[in-house]
Amino acid sequence: MTVQDILAKLVSFPVFGGENNLNIINWINDYIENFGVETSLVYNETKTKASLHCRIGPSVDGGVILSGHTDVVPVKEQPWDTNPFELVEKPDDNLYARGSCDMKGFLACCLSVLPIMVKAKLKKPIYFAFTYDEEVGCLAAPSLIDHIKKTYSEKPRYAIIGEASMLQPIIAQKSIHIIDITVNGSQGHSSRIKQEVSAIHEAARLVLWAEEKMNALINSGSIDPRFNPPHSSLHTGIINGGIAPNIIANKAFLSLDIRCLPQDDASQMYQDLKDYCKSREETLKSIFEGFRIDVAENHPIVPSLNTSENSDVIDLIGNITGNYEWSTVSYASEAGHYSNAGFESIICGPGSIAQAHRANEYISKDQLIKGLEMIENLVKHLEISI
Structure with a gap:
């Protein structure tokens, strides 16, 4: 042949x-x-x-x-x-x-x-x-x-x-780690936004956390000019949640793609994400006891x-x-x-x-x-x- x-x-x-x-x-x-x-x-x-x-x-x-x-x-x-x-x-x-x-x-x-x-x-x-x-x-x-x-x-x-x-x-090559995150908030009338916990709002904070984390790595000087882009990247590729504009969403889902330079610690980045989610849970449980952020690996870190x-x-x-x-x-x-x-x-x-x-x-x-x-x-x- x-x-x-x-x-x-x-x-x-x-x-x-x-x-x-x-x-x-x-x-x-x-x-x-x-x-x-x-x-x-x-x-x-x-x-x-x-x-x-x-x-x-x-x-x-x-x-x-x-x-x-x-x-x-x-x-x-x-x-x-x-x-x-x-x-x-x-x-x-x-x-x-x-x-x-x-x-x-x-x-x-x-x-x-x-x-x-x-x-x-x-x-x-x-x-x-x-x-x-x-x-x-x-x-x-x-x-x-x-x-x-x-x-x-x-x-x-x-x-x-x-x-x-x-x-x-x-x-x-960079490592890759894809993480699936499910935010569990409380459902209610949209006028009660301060009395409930919107899963969509918390998901949005996670998107911003990822972008701020990426910018912090860049500003710290963690750069490798051999790569394009020359820094570790954090990117939210999927986000969804909610059923109507006047209903506070009790569930939202997002998927985070993390690609690390060899010099950056992908495992530590994953731990930082889990720590942030834990801190948000502790902050918002006083408003809604059932608030929870579930963090799961879509697949293990590819080194x-x-x-x-x-x-x-x-x-x-x-x-x-x-x-x-x-x-x-x-x-x-x-x-x-x-x-x-x-x-x-x-x-x-x-x-x-x-x-x-x-x-x-x-x-x-x-x-x-x-x-x-x-x-x-x-x-x-x-x-x-x-």
Whole structure:
């Protein structure tokens, strides 16, 4: 199968974040095992989802993990011109489908080069590490990484996370933490606004708290010019509540997106939010005893990435892509999990992140071929690496 054939097969599986992914992971598993490579599946508790890992090459320290995810974001209400789950090649030399860029293009490159890998005389091993539920919080990465560390007696050195970067090495990313907040106030006539506790008004205070927190971090000098924006960000993306303009709302909901610089403590920020909510509860219980603010994680913190500018993994990427000029991103990926587990980690993959998560997502044929060449060059590098 060509890399384009493999990509066409991968995008035909409409596996969204949070959903059963066994159809695509079993297809990948069968494909890999056909080349005589032993695989391991790491299931969730209900065995409705699985991650996959395998090793190609010798059982020695210093290998390279190629990391990707099998899930994609939804297509509902997006104005697609073609079937999102059928790879369509257009005269502009782009390949259109959901996941073509984010990030099944990278998976296709890895799988396409597998026949070369198994025949190569690798001096260091290559590992595939493919997860589920990346798009809803990188939920499967910790268990997969833990299973990799327990399965192999040797220790991989590098992790390449193949998110779309136009094959530019990305050495740092912000963390992300999404928090759902439900405000429980008291219902009443709008004329009694001072005698009741409006959930909407308290939700508005939380929005302002988040903005003031962000501004305070900026004013304190917590800046990293490598990022855009160069500071941690707090953003309210969802807010709703109330049933009529003349009824004090007894319930409101908001969702807060926090993206922290590597130097800022995401866990402390979450604690600061909970402390503020607690203080508001204590202040307003004298007006309404049942006032409560429920704070819950939409998903755990996805850790930041902050690979050293002097890390050898940058040279590795330069050797296999010709691109030594690194950058940073404000989106989150599984790279932070790999870095925290002790692997020199970097983001580098084919396609542009500007095409991800939108209607008519595509990867150019040129980028797909360059991604293929990157993996082929990795094989050549590891054949002579000692």
